[in-house]
Amino acid sequence: ADAIDVGAIREEFPILQREFDGQQVVYLDNAATTQTPDPVVDAMSDYYRESNANVHRGIHHLSQEASEAYEAAHDRVAEFINADGREEVIFTKNTTEGENLLAYSWGLAELSPEDTVVLTEMEHHASLVTWQQIAKRTGASVEYIRVDETGRLDMDHAAELIDDDTAIVSAVHVSNTLGTVNPVSELTDLAHEHDALSFIDGAQAVPNRPVDVKEIDADFYAFSGHKMAGPTGIGVLYGKRDLLEDLNPYLYGGGMIRKVTFEDSTWGELPWKFEPGTPPIAEAVGLHAAVDWLEDIGMDRIETHEEELAAYAYDRLEAEEDVEIYGPEGGPDRGGLVSFNLEGVHAHDLTSIMNDHTIAVRAGDHCTQPLHDKLGVPASTRASFYVYNTREEIDKLVAALDDARQLFA
Numbered sequence: 001a002d003a004i005d006v007g008a009i010r011e012e013f014p015i016l017q018r019e020f021d022g023q024q025v026v027y028l029d030n031a032a033t034t035q036t037p038d039p040v041v042d043a044m045s046d047y048y049r050e051s052n053a054n055v056h057r058g059i060h061h062l063s064q065e066a067s068e069a070y071e072a073a074h075d076r077v078a079e080f081i082n083a084d085g086r087e088e089v090i091f092t093k094n095t096t097e098g099e100n101l102l103a104y105s106w107g108l109a110e111l112s113p114e115d116t117v118v119l120t121e122m123e124h125h126a127s128l129v130t131w132q133q134i135a136k137r138t139g140a141s142v143e144y145i146r147v148d149e150t151g152r153l154d155m156d157h158a159a160e161l162i163d164d165d166t167a168i169v170s171a172v173h174v175s176n177t178l179g180t181v182n183p184v185s186e187l188t189d190l191a192h193e194h195d196a197l198s199f200i201d202g203a204q205a206v207p208n209r210p211v212d213v214k215e216i217d218a219d220f221y222a223f224s225g226h227k228m229a230g231p232t233g234i235g236v237l238y239g240k241r242d243l244l245e246d247l248n249p250y251l252y253g254g255g256m257i258r259k260v261t262f263e264d265s266t267w268g269e270l271p272w273k274f275e276p277g278t279p280p281i282a283e284a285v286g287l288h289a290a291v292d293w294l295e296d297i298g299m300d301r302i303e304t305h306e307e308e309l310a311a312y313a314y315d316r317l318e319a320e321e322d323v324e325i326y327g328p329e330g331g332p333d334r335g336g337l338v339s340f341n342l343e344g345v346h347a348h349d350l351t352s353i354m355n356d357h358t359i360a361v362r363a364g365d366h367c368t369q370p371l372h373d374k375l376g377v378p379a380s381t382r383a384s385f386y387v388y389n390t391r392e393e394i395d396k397l398v399a400a401l402d403d404a405r406q407l408f409a
């Protein structure tokens with residue numbers, strides 16, 4: 001596929017023209033959140049201006065329009081990830097809520113002391129802490145698939161850990177710290193060989209590459225709107241329909257019920273059963289527009305663009321003898337981000353220097369503290385890329401290292 005037209009894309013992001021101290025912003029913090037193109041902002045503004053009403057099919061024109069827009073967003077997302085229709089697409093607040101929905105509605109009900117939850121050492125706190133706490137409450141145990149010295153999963157260790165005691169395997173598709181692209185189909189197959197469920201955290205995958213949940217055969221898959229050129233306040237939990245049919249909700253209220261009496265209640269149809277109360281309607285409209293906008297570029301082309309930028313960043317940083325990079329070398333095993341440290345300079349100081357050059361990167365543990373403990377560093381600096389980033393921006397990042405060396409090293 002031909003390269004994406006970054007110049008044309010940047011025209012749709014006024015925020016990228018912003019300057020601080022006379023320097024144009026260099027936004028390299030996309031793994032935290034991506035910027036929002038005009039068509040997405042316009043779709044949400046138009047909704048509020050012209051179609052705003054509450055959903056659940058109120059008997060008036062505006063509610064009909066709002067309901068249709070909200071339902072169409074479910075259909076569009078289902079198509080985008082190759083789910084079997086809106087029944088398999090639950091709108092949540094974000095990836096974190098999707099993981100908690102599964103942990104509370106399935107984990108609390110199904111896990112017992114005989115069960116094991118298999119995670120990886122590179123899990124984000126959204127899944128690691130969630131499963132760790134649900135395991136404590138149910139008596140289940142938690143085991144972690146090792147990350148090897150290249151930053152990849154040790155799949156021999158995975159095959160050892162995943163056995164007949166395993167109830168669920170929960171793995172990140174692309175690590176938000178290492179950039180590692182994990183073999184999620186293989187992990188899912190291992191889980192299914194032992195009648196265990198497979199949950200995949202796709203927060204750093206769905207925005208950046210083609211994702212086909214049926215090809216992966218994951219039982220559940222979560223991601224966020226704000227990391228894929230969409231708004232904050234909306235995420236998706238995909239689930240296989242037959243599994244969702246058997247799950248009981250853990251959040252109750254209006255819109256999710258079929259019949260309510262003073263004695264008891266019964267639950268509504270999928271996906272509404274898991275969407276109590278007034279949902280993020282404008283955000284759903286925005287997410288729909290974001291999916292259209294991304295597909296217009298092409299997910300294959302986005303994946304190639306990010307892989308090339310990450311490989312370029314990896315090579316440029318690798319050439320600096322006082323820089324330590326975490327995760328695999330550039331190529332198909334690395335998504336669009338690079339975490340690193342500059343010898344003798346704390347990540348927070350480096351990131352502050354970067355900010356002096358109006359370069360936005362992120363310092364910290366990236367919600368993967370156990371992984372940083374394993375790496376033996378308290379924090380790292382992470383540059384993460386999206387469709388509007390260029391090699392020239394990476395050159396600015398590398399050039400700013402010298403300031404940090406002069407000041408701190």
Ligand SMILES: Cc1ncc(COP(=O)(O)O)c(CN[C@@H]2CONC2=O)c1O
Nearest residue numbers: 031032094095096124126176203224366
């Ligand atoms: C792999 C992964 N899983 C789950 C989440 C949680 O997503 P929500 O915040 O939308 O629920 C994130 C967010 N990434 C964090 C957010 O900021 N910086 C990061 O790397 C993530 O990268």
